[in-house]
Amino acid sequence: MARRRNLRPEETEVWELVARTARAMHPARPKRPEAEAAQPKPLPKPAKPPGGLPDFRIGSRAAHLPARHDVTPTIAQQLEASPLRMDAGTHKAMRRGKILPEARLDLHGLTLAEAHPELIRFILNAHSAGMRLVLVITGKGKDRDTGGPIPTRTGALRHQVPHWLRLPPLGPVVLQLAEAHLKHGGAGAFYVYLRRHR
Template identity: 35%
Template sequence: MARRLDPHESALWKKVAATVDPLTKSRAPTELAAPPTVRPPQASPRSIAAPAAPAPPPRATTKLPPPRRTHQAATLDGHWDRRLRKGLVRPDMSIDLHGHTLASAEALLDDAIGRALLRDARVLLVVAGRLRPGADRLPLMHGDPRPRGAIRASLPDWLALSRHADRIVALRPAHISHGGAGAVYVILRRGRG
């Protein structure tokens, strides 16, 4: 059984209906739609006797990747940055990625960072070659080799997504005595205790 709208509800409905534009131009704008009828929910005998079904367990949400770290923009204290720029910091370890594919270079870098952390090293020198202009913007096309400098261009992304990303403090260009534009320093956080 449908319930009729009381006069207050009917007046409110007319105000709302007057603000709506009709879908077709054939209907006159002054013509109002009939107010809807409100039907109370009907209780079925089954819904009264049956207990409410338990709520389904919350769905497992997919784990989002951790926020991406940018080690190039990370700040070191001024003393460290000055010493790195002047070449006064001697790397604790070094690794040369020349001649490797992107996949093998990434694996080798990850392994070297793991070894450096085990040795409690602070500065890892990564020699990767010079970054050629536009090397980071050119896509890989059907197995074609990447342009020169692709390993160097990929370093920031590899470090940001590394399993050791939380132990990497910063990424800085190497001094000319350590390879200059063809190398970078990876500054690592030493272990506690």
């Protein structure tokens, strides 16, 4: 670091000559009286929209949307929309709970990894035994929605079982799938109507 030194007399004389000819880059503004400085400036009035447009407020015309924005159809709606591949009269009797299931599988308390092999074993054994209607109980599931931007589904098994029943090795043996009647579990269970064993 350079050491500061005092100016010599000839250097001081040159410096004073230069300082007298210099002009300030930003001249000092005139001082305002203290009374003016203490008063805050009034806020400017908002400009009116040109052309006589009506006043606009954000959200004033927004539609009132439901709290959940789940656009996918429910399991019941998906099953209703699926094509009917069995006798209409038998399907109607099955949906009303008039046909008793020949066997049932309760998947309550199982994880997805545990439930999938159990479901495969149960459906294939029922099909090989010549059964036509079986009941698979999944439960309705717990509501675990945390209110985040992405909704979480209620009941993982309830949503996964219909997909498993459409995929191999179960898809070729399952003829129809329907939500169970209230006396057999309602929305927490499924009727699985199997194809004839050949």
